[in-house]
Amino acid sequence: MAERPIVIYGDPVLREVSQPVDSIDREIKNLVSVLAGALKKASGLGLSAVQVGVLKSVFIVDLSAVDINETLRVFINPEVIETSGEVELEEGCLSFPGLYQKIVRPAKVKVRATDLDGNRFEMEAAGVVARAILHEYDHLEGKLFVDYLSPLAKTLIKGRLKKLAKVS
Numbered sequence: 001m002a003e004r005p006i007v008i009y010g011d012p013v014l015r016e017v018s019q020p021v022d023s024i025d026r027e028i029k030n031l032v033s034v035l036a037g038a039l040k041k042a043s044g045l046g047l048s049a050v051q052v053g054v055l056k057s058v059f060i061v062d063l064s065a066v067d068i069n070e071t072l073r074v075f076i077n078p079e080v081i082e083t084s085g086e087v088e089l090e091e092g093c094l095s096f097p098g099l100y101q102k103i104v105r106p107a108k109v110k111v112r113a114t115d116l117d118g119n120r121f122e123m124e125a126a127g128v129v130a131r132a133i134l135h136e137y138d139h140l141e142g143k144l145f146v147d148y149l150s151p152l153a154k155t156l157i158k159g160r161l162k163k164l165a166k167v168s
Contacts (some may be wrong), residue, residue, distance in 0.1 A: 004034055004052040006042060009144070010165025011053075016139040018050055018057045021076050024118050028058065032074055032116055035060045042092045046132040048139035051095055063129055070129075078113035078137055081122070089131065093145050099160060103148045105134050132148050139168060152159035 021028055031049055038063055048059035057077045063070035073133040085107030092100040105110055109130040112122045123134055135145060146154065146161070 003037060006036050006038055006047070006162055007051050007053050007083070009096050009146075011075070011160060012054055013050060013055070014139070014144060015142045016050065016055050018048070020057045021114075023074065024082070024114070024116060027077070027155055028056070029116065031056060031058060032060065036062070038071060039094075042094050045128070046136040047094060048069075048136045050139050050142075057140050059140065060062055061132045061136060063132065066128060072073045075133070075136070076114045076115070077113070077143075078133075078140070079120040080137055082108060082110040083134070084108045084133050087131075091131065091135065093144050095144070096146070096164060099146075099157065099164070101153060101157070103145055105131055105148070109133055111137070114151070 031054055034052060035047050035049065035058070038052055041059060043065070045063055045065070046059060046061040049056045059071060059075050059078070061075070062072040075117065083106035086104055087107040088102050088104045090100050093101040107130065108124065108126045110122065110124045111133055112120065114120050
């Protein structure tokens with residue numbers, strides 16, 4: 001799979017629900033490689049397959065830029081099992097270049113997924129890791145971070161969203 005550009009807000013694919021991965025074959029491994037390359041190039045923390053126009057239930061999170069102990073994590077067919085707490089933090093998205101907004105999300109998450117080797121795992125996360133997982137999981141469901149904004153906040157950024165949509 002060749003390099004793919006990150007899809008920008010306004011592209012209808014961002015509102016599509018991703019399909020489960022049936023088997024972890026060469027296509028899926030190539031997809032993860034494409035995601036990792038695109039994420040590194042964009043200097044982001046996470047990226048879902050839908051953000052490169054592929055409707056497969058796959059995302060990656062790489063927090064090594066903010067935590068030296070972190071590495072690239074692959075989530076295939078993820079399921080959010082449990083969330084708790086609530087925290088408001090500024091959030092951005094590679095599909096919304098230059099746009100950052102305060103978003104309320106759960107403070108902790110427990111997720112179940114499959115890794116690139118086909119192993120099922122469960123993981124509990126808090127803080128930035130939890131936020132990144134929940135953000136990317138939302139992409140797989142066709143949900144965007146701007147969906148969490150209040151009507152007033154949406155009104156205030158309406159012009160910027162229209163401008164982004166025209167670019168895509």
